[in-house]
Amino acid sequence: DTKQAAKEQKVIKVGTEPTFAPFEFQEKGSKEFTGFDMDLARAIGKKLGKKVEIQNMGFDALIPALNSGNIDVAAAGMSITDERKKAVTFSDPYYTSGLVVVVTKDNDGVKSIKDLEGKKIAVQIGTTGADKAGKVPGAKVTSFNTNAEVFLELENKGVDAVIIDKPVAQYYLIKEGKDKDKIVGDTMDAESYGFAFKKDSKLAADFNKALAELKKDGEYDKIYTKWFGK
Ligand code: ARG
Secondary structure (H helix, E strand, C coil): CCCHHHCCCCCCEEEEECEEECCCCCCCCCCCCCEEHHHHHHHHHHHCCCCCEEEECCHHHHHHHHHCCCCECCHHHHHHHHHHHHHHEECCEEEEEEECCCCCCCCCCCCCCCHHHHCEEEEECCCHHHHHEEEEEEECEECCCHHHHHHHHHHCCCCCCCEHHHHHHHHHHHHCCCCCEEEEEEEEEEEEECEEEEEECCHHHHHHHHHHHHCCHHHHHHHHHHCCCC
16 A cells, blocks of 8 residues: 555646636746636645646546546636536535626627527537526527637627626636626526546545645635735
8 A cells, every 4th residue: 555655646637728817827928827726726736745737628628538537637617516526526615606697898788698588699618608508598609619719709799798707707807808898697606616536536535635724724815815806
């Protein structure tokens, strides 16, 4: 057993889809992964005495990559859902979120999701936002690989609305979409983000332990404040 432990990998392979600021993104012209999830994953790796290596992949490729062993953990603002729990093991929740509708500023016809019946909606492929859009009666839903494309489609008037996670919409509005877009209606579907692992991976328990320590020693709060303010 001790021999086995010594052989245990010293590297944690983390998969992410980095068009989800402020959770995971790359600054223009940089290959560096930055954001709340990235800081948290690195802090957890440090606690566990392991090196964290981050890989860029499609959001819909994360769960298959976990199951094939290509990555050890998905750190991607992934909402803990019953459906996903059938395929992967989640860590304890580390962030509380929800979905919102985003439209262009000049759109006075859409005040909430109820006004999206029969309308065109853009979403990121494989997300809870895509599931939500799929339930709107008569809506024509277009899925994109990245959220950059999702917002571009909205601003090019290819769609009437976007359904996406609230903190990501808020950050986008502050950084880029301030004069172009707005959030309408209430926050829908309370969701919690968790790190995802191959089913029954032992790493999940290690992550939970490290996460609890980070919450206790104030490091989690420091990272939270860095990205979301007080
Ligand atoms: N929270 C949503 C979900 O789990 C969206 C996550 C998108 N994450 C990303 N890194 N693009 O479906």
